[in-house]
Amino acid sequence: MGKTLSTAVSPTSIPGHPKQLAHIKHIDFAIDQDHIMEGTASVLAIVFPHWNLAESKLVPQTDGLTNKLVKCTHIAETVLIRTYGKGTDAIIDRNQEMINFMALSRYNLCPKVYARFDNGFVYGYVDLRHPEKSRLIAQHIAKWHKVSAEDLIEPIPQLFETYYHWFDAIPKKFSKPEVEASVRTFITRDRLKAELDDLQTQLEKVDSPIVFSHGDVNPNNIIYNAAEKKPRGFDLGNHFCEHTGFDCEWDLYPNEEFQRKFLREYLEAYYSDKDYSVTEEEVTKLYAEANKFSLAANLGWALWGLVQAEMSDLDFDHVGYSKLRIDEYFRRKDAYLALMLRGITTKLAPKAIGPYSQGIIANGFVYTAGQCPFDPVTTQVIGTDIQTQMAQSLANLKAVVEAGGSSLNRVVKTTVFLKDMNDFSKMNEVYTKAFSSCPFPPARSAVEVARLPRDVLVEIECIALVDETTSKL
Numbered sequence: 001m002g003k004t005l006s007t008a009v010s011p012t013s014i015p016g017h018p019k020q021l022a023h024i025k026h027i028d029f030a031i032d033q034d035h036i037m038e039g040t041a042s043v044l045a046i047v048f049p050h051w052n053l054a055e056s057k058l059v060p061q062t063d064g065l066t067n068k069l070v071k072c073t074h075i076a077e078t079v080l081i082r083t084y085g086k087g088t089d090a091i092i093d094r095n096q097e098m099i100n101f102m103a104l105s106r107y108n109l110c111p112k113v114y115a116r117f118d119n120g121f122v123y124g125y126v127d128l129r130h131p132e133k134s135r136l137i138a139q140h141i142a143k144w145h146k147v148s149a150e151d152l153i154e155p156i157p158q159l160f161e162t163y164y165h166w167f168d169a170i171p172k173k174f175s176k177p178e179v180e181a182s183v184r185t186f187i188t189r190d191r192l193k194a195e196l197d198d199l200q201t202q203l204e205k206v207d208s209p210i211v212f213s214h215g216d217v218n219p220n221n222i223i224y225n226a227a228e229k230k231p232r233g234f235d236l237g238n239h240f241c242e243h244t245g246f247d248c249e250w251d252l253y254p255n256e257e258f259q260r261k262f263l264r265e266y267l268e269a270y271y272s273d274k275d276y277s278v279t280e281e282e283v284t285k286l287y288a289e290a291n292k293f294s295l296a297a298n299l300g301w302a303l304w305g306l307v308q309a310e311m312s313d314l315d316f317d318h319v320g321y322s323k324l325r326i327d328e329y330f331r332r333k334d335a336y337l338a339l340m341l342r343g344i345t346t347k348l349a350p351k352a353i354g355p356y357s358q359g360i361i362a363n364g365f366v367y368t369a370g371q372c373p374f375d376p377v378t379t380q381v382i383g384t385d386i387q388t389q390m391a392q393s394l395a396n397l398k399a400v401v402e403a404g405g406s407s408l409n410r411v412v413k414t415t416v417f418l419k420d421m422n423d424f425s426k427m428n429e430v431y432t433k434a435f436s437s438c439p440f441p442p443a444r445s446a447v448e449v450a451r452l453p454r455d456v457l458v459e460i461e462c463i464a465l466v467d468e469t470t471s472k473l
Helices: 036-047 094-105 133-145 159-169 177-183 189-203 232-242 256-270 280-311 318-337 386-403 421-434
Strands: 057-061 068-074 077-083 113-117 120-124 210-213 228-231 341-344 359-362 365-368 411-418 443-448 458-465
Touching: 036 057, 036 068, 036 077, 036 113, 036 120, 094 113, 133 210, 133 232, 133 256, 159 189, 159 228, 159 280, 177 280, 177 318, 189 280, 210 232, 228 232, 232 256, 232 280, 256 280, 280 318, 280 359, 359 386, 365 386, 386 421, 386 458, 411 421, 421 443
Parallel strands: 411 443
Antiparallel strands: 057 068, 068 077, 077 120, 113 120, 210 228, 341 359, 359 365, 365 458, 411 458
């Protein structure tokens, strides 16, 4: 069943045991993978000598794919005993996992660790069966992402470092011929490496803050072995993937409406200590960010599955799981990478003076803010008549559109705001000249409004197609 039980030893005397973990009790014992329940009972007897094991309930948890977990209950007290899966030390840093627990405990974001043993540990149980789970999960992820603990956790992004480590752990040839044959029907090492390189390049272009990431937010994972510094978008995109379960039922992937509600809850929780109102623009940006990083989740867990296919002794189809994740990665890749969204900034148009951008590039389009007849440098109103003001407004519009990689020839829709509709004809003369070289005049709306900024006579905004050579920014 394992080594003979002894009393707990000082963690500082254990080779490779970091000093940060000195206060966590260590038991010199390893649970036999083939006798999990007996080993669990032995560990309980040491850690909780006051428990009457005859009156305790030990229930194996069967949903995990990496480790073996037993839920242990004695009267009103419940803990979990986790035995590390065979070979998982090759892809998981167990000391870092414990350090993650310590960092999170400072913020009351994780259960207590009672003890470690040679191939596992004992920790508290958290019941997630309560209403409004989605809202609370969003809020909790936001709290996670505000954890600093840089004295314990290196502030270095580790997502792709981990992925390359997993890739290196995949055997060049699997020891079981049937596994080797199955894997080669859907992926090769060279293709996997090429996709890993390409995705890293693509996601480095995404403005996603580096945070302390849980790394595997799903209902069956209440541990922290995947926690490390990662881009914010990964936790969110990975969580959306986990809605599909281990069977990867992709029709359960959250739709845009659900995601936007979840992401708004996340942002509101993240900024809850500030006088700040979350905008739809921010939600839209985070929606694109999360879905782009869902590609990393699918590719990463496919790598993990291939490592496990060689090492794990769990009764689970790791190869089939990897195929499902890789297939979904390829199915979604082009669409999600097209969700590139970035702000436009140019000195050739008036600077944004409020909580908005001069323009946004999203899904192959440029969306401009309304442009008024302000001088880009002095910000003074140019002209007192409608023609002069319209010409300056169009010049500012052109600057923003071109800064976004498009041109007036690729404008598909404009909206003109007039202080006085009687100025329509004179405005239209200037407008017509500006768009005279377009293959088709843009669709347009003209609206009379009660008042415009600084009492100008006109404002114009537009939507334009991004030039294909600059759309993949």
